Amino acid sequence: MPSSPDESPIPLEGRLLLADPSLRDGIFDKSVVLLADHNDSDGAFGLILNHPAGQKVGDLLKDDTFSALSNVQVHIGGPVSRGHMTFAAFWEDGDRFRYATRISAEQAMDHVHQPGTLVRAFVGYTGWTKDQLEDELDQESWVITGVPKLLLGEAHDRNLWKTILKSLSPYHQILSNAPDNILAN
DSSP states (O other): OOSSTTSOOOOOTTOEEEEOTTOOSSTTTTOEEEEEEEETTTEEEEEESSOEEEEEHHHHOOOGGGGGGTTOEEEEOOSEEEEEEEEEEEEEETTEEEEEEEEOHHHHHHHHTSTTOEEEEEEEEEEEOTTHHHHHHHTTOEEEEOOOGGGGTSOOSTHHHHHHHHTTOHHHHHHHTSOSOGGGO
């Protein structure tokens, strides 16, 4: 949300975007997005962390070469390039959350054997063109937060959105408990 053309965007790389409860348009409903790349010239790239596809890599890749990844959960990373599967690894390094996204199956196999590392497969990704994410932030479509320590220990399912949102503030706790269709009351 630069106020002048010379200002750079808010640094969001490595942060989480939590969908505002008003985003009820399918894939982004109650989404938790790890913003892996963000810059003022290319836009942004992220992965939805909490939309499991209900499959494991072994269901999709039958080749014995990838047997080390057979139990890795597959998630829907976003609406872009849904015909492509990529991998990501998440771990803590001291007090810092680390990640590697868009890694190959071979790189994922290296990570899967590292203690304390969470490896996930993603079909598709979430992307924004230059200034598109900033426009959505101006419209308050996303809640920006750091990566909480609980991220690696929590299930990466639809409940993750509520767990993280309610930990932010009393206001966000109220939002996290709001009914899906508030107008139906």
